[in-house]
Amino acid sequence: MPGQSLQLSDPTIQAWFNKAAFVTPAGVFGNAGRNIIIGPGTVSFDMSIAKNIQLKEMQGLEVRLSASNIFNTVHFTSIDSTFNSPTFGQVVGAGAMRKAQLTARYRF
DSSP states (O other): OTTOOSSOSSOOSSOSSOGGGOOOOTTOOOOOOTTOSOOOOOOOOOEEEEEEEEOSSSOEEEEEEEEESTTOOOOEEEEOOOTTOTTTTSEEEEOOOOEEEEEEEEEO
């Protein structure tokens, strides 16, 4: 609808953008441009800790703990932008949660 702002002052998961900005009569194509809906950003903190242990002159053991998204921050990944969809304007996906991996490597 002309004059409607696309951005909301306080977007939520249920309403990420102003749905009233997308109103067209039936059978008429709209004039919205590409990439006008800005999704949520991503903040990710990853960490790795390693310890090398010398066993003999030519042998060693490396132990490593790697973790991604260590603060377990929610990453919203997709917003439904299909007009007339039941979830139009809502966040419908989330990224991976915290993940940790422990590895050991024996060198000889």
